[in-house]
C-alpha cells in the first residue's frame with residue numbers, strides 16, 4: 001500500500017469509527033425515550049385506587065391506568081423537575097362535578113350574596129346580572145334558546161349548578177380570580193340562582209350539603225352523545241351517493257332565486 005493510500009484507509013477507518021459512535025450515541029436517547037414513556041404511570045395508577053367515578057372521562061382514565069400498569073417499566077429520571085407536592089396539586093385540582101364531587105366547604109344565601117355580588121361583580125355584570133355594557137349577561141333568557149336571538153345564561157342554558165360553582169370559583173371576579181372564600185362563593189352562586197328563579201327564597205341556604213337539591217332548568221336537554229345511534233344511517237360504511245331519496249325528489253328552492261349564483265358571464269372571471 002502506498003503511503004497516501006495508507007493514510008486514506010486510516011482516515012476512512014477513523015471516519016467509520018466516528019460514525020458508529022455517533023449512531024450509538026443518537027441511539028441512546030431514543031432507547032431512553034421508549035422506556036421513559038410510560039413513567040406517567042404513577043399518576044393514573046394512583047387515580048385507579050380511588051373510588052371509581054362514573055363517566056367517559058373516568059373510563060378513559062381507567063383504561064390509561066390499565067395500559068400504564070401493564071407496561072410498568074423501570075423509572076427513568078431526566079434530572080429535571082420534581083414530584084408535585086400535595087398542596088400544589090390541591091391548588092390545581094378544583095373542578096366541581098355535576099354529582100357534587102369536588103365541592104368546597106361553605107354555605108351562603110342569596111340575601112348575603114346580593115351584597116357581595118354588587119361589590120365584586122355588578123360593575124361588569126350589572127346588579128341583576130343584566131350586564132353593564134358588553135360584559136356577559138348572567139340572568140334571564142328563559143325560553144329564548146329556540147328563537148332567532150337566543151340568550152344563553154345560567155338560567156336559560158347552563159346544564160348544572162356545579163358548572164356555576166366551578167366557573168365562579170375558578171375564574172371570577174375577572175382580574176381577581178380564585179379570591180372568593182367558600183361562604184362568599186355559595187352566597188354569590190345562590191344570588192345568581194335566585195336571579196334566574198332557580199332558587200325562589202332569598203334565605204334558602206346553598207352549601208356543599210344542600211347542593212343536590214338544586215337543578216338548573218335546562219339540565220335535561222344535555223345528554224350523552226347519541227349520534228352513533230341517532231345518526232346511524234349517516235355512519236353506514238358505504239353511504240348512498242346516487243338516487244338516495246325514495247320516489248321523485250321535490251325541488252323546494254333554487255339558489256338562483258335568492259341571488260347567490262352569478263348569471264352566466266356576470267360572475268368574477270376565474271382562470
Ligand code: HEC
Pocket residue numbers: 117120121122123124125135136137138152153154164167168172173174175188
Ligand atoms: C371586570 C369585569 C368582571 C367582573 C368584576 C366579574 N366578571 Fe364575570 N365575566 C367577565 C367576563 C369578561 C366574562 C367572560 C369571560 C370569558 O368568556 O372568558 C365573565 C363571565 C362570567 C360568567 C359566565 C357567563 C356565561 O354565561 O358565559 C359568570 C357566571 C360570571 N362571569 C360571574 C361573575 C361573578 C359571580 C363575579 C363576581 C364574583 C364576576 N363574574 C365578576 C367579567 C367580569
